[in-house]
Amino acid sequence: MGCRLGRRASLLKCRTRQSELLILLRRRRKNTADTSGGADTRGAYAAGGNVLITGASSGIGRATAVYLAACGFDVIATSRDASRLDGLLAEAAGLSGSINGVELDINSDAEVARVVPTLIERRGAMEALVNNAGFGLWGPVETLSDAELKAQFETNFFAAVRMTQAALPAMIQRRRGTIVNISSVLGRLGTPFNGAYVSSKFALEGISESLKTEVQPFGVRVTMVEPGLFRTNFPDNTIRGAEADGESVYSPYIGRYHLNRDMFHRFGGDPARVARVVHKVITSPAPNFRNPVGIDARSATLAARVLPERVFWRILSKATMRH
Incomplete structure (x- = not known):
């Protein structure tokens, strides 16, 4: 009898948390609905000025550049x-x-140290830095080489830190500025075959938390933007870390990965939505530190917070590791 009552209590608790999740999600959608409209600069922290964006030639970086210039x-x-x-x-x-x-190679210490201060000297103070450049590295953790992992972290993590270190002195001296790090919903939860990318974004989120507290006394803000699925060339530019042949223990699950990759193109949102959120955090007098973008990103982060840990990971495993 005791075991039966315990199972009923656990089921009731799970259902209660699911209800809380739905309520929180509806509230979050309502609160973020204004990001789908045009820019409103009334009471803005910044309505203009210089903004440097890395990785601006395509995808989210390109959309953000166009949107901010339009504003x-x-x-x-x-x-x-x-x-x-x-x-x-x-x-x-x-x-x-x-x-x-x-033209800037953000993976070069010397080039960043030379170019960024020169840009500030010639063009004036930088209102915001948007660390957007990055790429994906796909493959089972077992098969990833040290060189592949180091390359992933070099662009997704160390380059963002390098750019931030170059931009911060002028911001601190001016006691004003915003660092926007483009992370991902995968900066908060790991998924199969994305271990390299996920860990680089976890690292970016962790150092951003520390940085936020360090520079807050000097008037500098640090924020994270965490997109979900959006229509960009990101999946096409993802580097395949290891070829899984028919004899690999992972090969039965590879097709599921390719299905998830196709979802970027079929169901991904417009990158302009991410651009609007970047604009919002730059101009807001009090931006949120974490800013998930897209219903999938908001749903995943809320589910991870509300559902029992074991239930959440069981759902994620079934969704990503079927074959």
Whole structure:
């Protein structure tokens, strides 16, 4: 009898938490509904100024550059290959702000240390830095090499830290500025075959938490933007860390990964939605530290917080490891 009552109590507790999840999700959707509309700069922390965006040649970086320029910001769009910015610069015609392209290898200590201070000296104070550049590395953790993992962290983590360190002195001296780190919903939960990417985003989120507290006394804000599925070339640019042949123990699950990858293109949201959230955190007098974007990102983070841990991971495993 005691075991039966215990199971009933556990089931009731689980259902109660599921109800709480639905209520929280509805509230979150209502509170974030304004991000789908146009920009409102009334009472804004910043309504213009210089914003540097890394990885601006495509995807979320490109959409953010265009949106911020349309809202009156002067965007410094960077890419490792300046020729990839030509199309973006053409889009800037007629916008109230501007977009200027700069070739910058964010993985180079010397180049970042030279270019960023020079940009600040020539163009003036930087209102915000958007660390967006990154790529995905796919493969079972067992098969990932040290070199692959180091390359993943070099771009997704160390480059963001490097850019932040270069931009911070001027922001602290001015006692004003915003660091926006583009993370991911996977910066809060791990999924199969994404261990390298997930761990790089976990690291970015962790250092952002520390940085936020360190620079707050000097008037500098740090925020995270955590997109879910959006229509970008991210899945196409994901590097396959290991080929799983037919004899691999992981091969039965590979097809599920490719199905999830196709969902980016079929069901992913418009990257402009992420751009609007970036604009919101830059202009808000009191931005949230974490800003999940997309119903999938908000649902996943709320589910991880509300559902019992064992239930959440069982659901995630069934959703991602079926074959």
